[in-house]
Amino acid sequence: MSTTPVKVAVTGAAGQIGYSLLFRIASGALLGPDTPVELRLLEITPALKALEGVVMELDDCAFPTLAKVEIGDDPNTIFDGANVALLVGARPRTKGMERGDLLEANGAIFTGQGKALNDHAADDIRVTVTGNPANTNALIAKSNAPDIPAERFSALTRLDHNRALAQLAKKTGTSVNDLKKLTIWGNHSATQYPDIFHAEVAGKNAAEVVNDQTWLENDFIPTVQKRGAAIIEARGASSAASAAAATIDHTRDWLRGSADGDWLSMAVVSDGSYGVPEGLISSFPVITKDGNWEIVQGLEINDFSRGRIDASAAELAEERDAVQQLGLIG
Numbered sequence: 001m002s003t004t005p006v007k008v009a010v011t012g013a014a015g016q017i018g019y020s021l022l023f024r025i026a027s028g029a030l031l032g033p034d035t036p037v038e039l040r041l042l043e044i045t046p047a048l049k050a051l052e053g054v055v056m057e058l059d060d061c062a063f064p065t066l067a068k069v070e071i072g073d074d075p076n077t078i079f080d081g082a083n084v085a086l087l088v089g090a091r092p093r094t095k096g097m098e099r100g101d102l103l104e105a106n107g108a109i110f111t112g113q114g115k116a117l118n119d120h121a122a123d124d125i126r127v128t129v130t131g132n133p134a135n136t137n138a139l140i141a142k143s144n145a146p147d148i149p150a151e152r153f154s155a156l157t158r159l160d161h162n163r164a165l166a167q168l169a170k171k172t173g174t175s176v177n178d179l180k181k182l183t184i185w186g187n188h189s190a191t192q193y194p195d196i197f198h199a200e201v202a203g204k205n206a207a208e209v210v211n212d213q214t215w216l217e218n219d220f221i222p223t224v225q226k227r228g229a230a231i232i233e234a235r236g237a238s239s240a241a242s243a244a245a246a247t248i249d250h251t252r253d254w255l256r257g258s259a260d261g262d263w264l265s266m267a268v269v270s271d272g273s274y275g276v277p278e279g280l281i282s283s284f285p286v287i288t289k290d291g292n293w294e295i296v297q298g299l300e301i302n303d304f305s306r307g308r309i310d311a312s313a314a315e316l317a318e319e320r321d322a323v324q325q326l327g328l329i330g
């Protein structure tokens with residue numbers, strides 16, 4: 001085992017997602033079995049007592065890869081020297097709300113945290129935003145951290161990607177292991193577009209294997225877009241274990257690389273690819289290696305996909321304008 005622990009900061013650590021996420025990180029699921037990890041956990045002051053309880057449980061697991069745990073309510077201290085920051089802490093929506101309704105309530109959290117990352121994180125910092133509205137919160141954090149390269153900020157659409165894989169595997173009677181090259185485009189919201197036109201089922205084009213436009217339009221796409229709401233309706237609380245698993249998948253693959261012959265969905269800063277306005281944090285098909293990502297280029301976009309990608313980008317632009325008006329970005 002190497003000796004210097006990687007510092008992983010997690011915000012909202014006493015919350016639902018935190019309760020799943022911390023134990024997986026501590027057990028080596030993020031960085032592998034040979035890399036010691038130091039957890040740096042941020043919470044608001046009233047939640048620190050509950051967080052102490054979670055840390056007692058982390059101790060009780062005696063994870064060989066867990067080198068140290070630091071907790072606190074000051075992002076300047078908790079982000080000090082962080083190599084990875086998982087920004088989960090934010091209010092979840094409840095029944096009947098859209099994620100965009102959280103813009104004002106949660107946006108302000110990400111200005112302060114962006115500044116604190118800018119001033120205190122390690123030079124190799126990578127940031128994953130899970131807290132909603134994730135894309136625009138990542139935009140706010142990025143905009144408040146001018147010294148950190150923009151490509152170090154990302155938002156989670158891996159949960160949507162995983163949800164889409166599960167639906168496609170069910171429809172085609174295959175396993176998720178047989179599926180490749182699925183894409184989530186756009187916002188982590190009901191406008192997101194799960195695209196199977198370039199996906200493969202056991203090496204064959206997924207849209208051709210499915211060959212069912214009604215299922216695609218009336219079942220698959222809305223099911224993936226509205227899965228978060230369906231879980232809130234059924235569970236009475238927003239997805240947590242699956243969100244934690246996706247946060248691990250996203251960040252692990254970013255740091256350790258995507259599989260050969262496949263790609264991932266990650267919301268990253270747009271360079272204008274596929275007509276998505278430059279600067280927005282939008283989900284794209286990406287290939288990752290050694291902590292870097294690249295948007296997959298050259299995919300042919302049919303008219304059906306074009307309209308949906310544009311609609312989600314338009315929503316992201318509206319969210320950007322709204323947080324600009326709130327003074328959260330310059």
Ligand code: NAD
Pocket residue numbers: 011012013014015016017018042043044047088089090091092093109129130131132133134156157159160188238239240243
């Ligand atoms: P939760 O309410 O159980 O936990 C959130 C935690 O964040 C709380 O403990 C709260 O005290 C803490 N918090 C609030 N403000 C904070 C701040 N300024 N600094 C540090 N901590 C702070 O919520 P949850 O179910 O864990 O969900 C967290 C967020 O993740 C929500 O916004 C939810 O909508 C979002 N989410 C995103 C995805 C995704 O795919 N992107 C999936 C599921 C949930």
Ligand code: LMR
Pocket residue numbers: 092093099132159227228229231238239243
């Ligand atoms: C999800 O997709 O499950 C989360 O973003 C929670 C939500 O509000 O939908």
